[in-house]
Amino acid sequence: MILITGGAGFIGSNFLLDWLALCDESVVNLDLLTYAGNLANLSSLENDPRHIFVRGDIGDIKLVPELLNKYKPRAVVNFAAESHVDRSIHGPEDFVQTNVVGTCHLLESVRAYWGALGEDAKSSFRFLHVSTDEVYGSLGQDGPAFTEENRYQPNSPYSASKAASDHLVRAYHHTYGLPVLTTNCSNNYGPHHFPEKLIPLMIVNAQAGKPLPVYGDGQQIRDWLYVKDHCSAIRRVLEAGKLGEVYNVGGWNEKPNIEIVQRVCALLDEMNPRADGKSYLEQVTYVTDRPGHDRRYAIDAVKIERELGWKPTETFETGIRKTVVWYLEHQDWVNNVLSGSYRDWLEKNYVERVE
Ligand code: NAD
Numbered sequence: 001m002i003l004i005t006g007g008a009g010f011i012g013s014n015f016l017l018d019w020l021a022l023c024d025e026s027v028v029n030l031d032l033l034t035y036a037g038n039l040a041n042l043s044s045l046e047n048d049p050r051h052i053f054v055r056g057d058i059g060d061i062k063l064v065p066e067l068l069n070k071y072k073p074r075a076v077v078n079f080a081a082e083s084h085v086d087r088s089i090h091g092p093e094d095f096v097q098t099n100v101v102g103t104c105h106l107l108e109s110v111r112a113y114w115g116a117l118g119e120d121a122k123s124s125f126r127f128l129h130v131s132t133d134e135v136y137g138s139l140g141q142d143g144p145a146f147t148e149e150n151r152y153q154p155n156s157p158y159s160a161s162k163a164a165s166d167h168l169v170r171a172y173h174h175t176y177g178l179p180v181l182t183t184n185c186s187n188n189y190g191p192h193h194f195p196e197k198l199i200p201l202m203i204v205n206a207q208a209g210k211p212l213p214v215y216g217d218g219q220q221i222r223d224w225l226y227v228k229d230h231c232s233a234i235r236r237v238l239e240a241g242k243l244g245e246v247y248n249v250g251g252w253n254e255k256p257n258i259e260i261v262q263r264v265c266a267l268l269d270e271m272n273p274r275a276d277g278k279s280y281l282e283q284v285t286y287v288t289d290r291p292g293h294d295r296r297y298a299i300d301a302v303k304i305e306r307e308l309g310w311k312p313t314e315t316f317e318t319g320i321r322k323t324v325v326w327y328l329e330h331q332d333w334v335n336n337v338l339s340g341s342y343r344d345w346l347e348k349n350y351v352e353r354v355e
């Protein structure tokens with residue numbers, strides 16, 4: 001069995017569902033169910049004995065050792081984090097608490113558990129830390145994509161806290177020999193993506209007849225990867241990654257934000273046209289930029305392809321179409337997520353942004 005953290009969130013839930021669809025190895029899912037954790041993501045596993053859900057904090061130094069000793073996982077995959085850059089700008093401390101202190105506590109709990117394992121279990125054990133390309137900072141318009149050799153230059157409280165957690169993971173390998181692996185992935189999109197992030201926010205706002213808020217000039221570039229491809233990369237690294245190594249994961253798909261918004265609008269125009277016959281593009285509104293907004297991220301995913309034979313299977317075209325279809329077919333999920341506390345966040349983040 002394996003233990004994952006943050007399995008009720010966007011990427012963790014996709015990982016868990018894919019894992020159990022592909023094999024019979026059970027999964028303990030430790031998730032605090034913050035605003036971003038949603039058990040509705042896992043409703044299809046309700047009666048599945050292979051999924052053991054535990055509500056709790058990765059930083060809980062009593063609970064985590066108990067779980068490890070009870071379930072004896074052969075691997076831990078750490079998805080749990082505060083993950084939204086804009087929230088980190090409004091309140092960095094939660095990010096330090098979960099992403100830095102929480103990861104440190106988790107590493108301590110795992111180190112104690114791993115240290116007490118028998119020789120075989122000890123050598124086959126893995127701790128895989130799921131991280132982001134944002135730790136590398138921002139690229140110029142024409143600079144080469146991030147490789148694993150790039151310097152860490154995080155610019156937001158979110159990326160700084162993830163960078164700190166990556167360093168701790170690295171240090172636990174070098175200092176204590178903990179068998180760790182780290183993945184640094186580009187922007188994901190797909191089912192279960194919380195509508196505070198660009199793509200789901202645009203889909204949900206468009207349908208609700210609301211403005212589509214594009215920060216600054218909309219020319220910031222991200223490298224987008226369909227979430228299920230990220231999950232397959234994590235499985236591959238867990239299976240065959242070299243201990244202590246870092247693997248960049250990306251979709252070879254750099255696009256300016258405005259093009260993403262235009263593509264989402266075009267798909268919605270095709271699949272669910274506005275009643276007045278006009279395009280959803282009419283709802284695009286340029287708003288005040290994010291402070292310290294990183295201009296460009298791009299991932300060089302050559303290492304994971306060369307060493308582990310991993311490549312994404314979706315193109316942006318196939319992935320974004322699936323994503324829009326998923327949101328149109330899961331209006332109940334969207335309504336459930338659009339709860340009171342989420343509406344408070346929208347007020348806080350967008351009310352002060354001028355058009
Ligand atoms: P998410 O915000 O959708 O989900 C995070 C999950 O972690 C939620 O279920 C939440 O309840 C849980 N959680 C938060 N704090 C916790 C704590 N202290 N203890 C236990 N559980 C806690 O995030 P996501 O987009 O699914 O991202 C998952 C991981 O992947 C993060 O580490 C993120 O940094 C990384 N990542 C995300 C992206 C992306 O585009 N979303 C890209 C690269 C890397």
Ligand code: TYD
Binds near residue numbers: 199221222
């Ligand atoms: P986001 O989905 O928050 O991911 P990240 O900041 O981790 O890359 O944002 C993706 C890009 O979209 C980023 O450049 C900011 C921009 N953006 C907007 O233009 N408008 C929005 O309302 C949001 C949420 C993001």
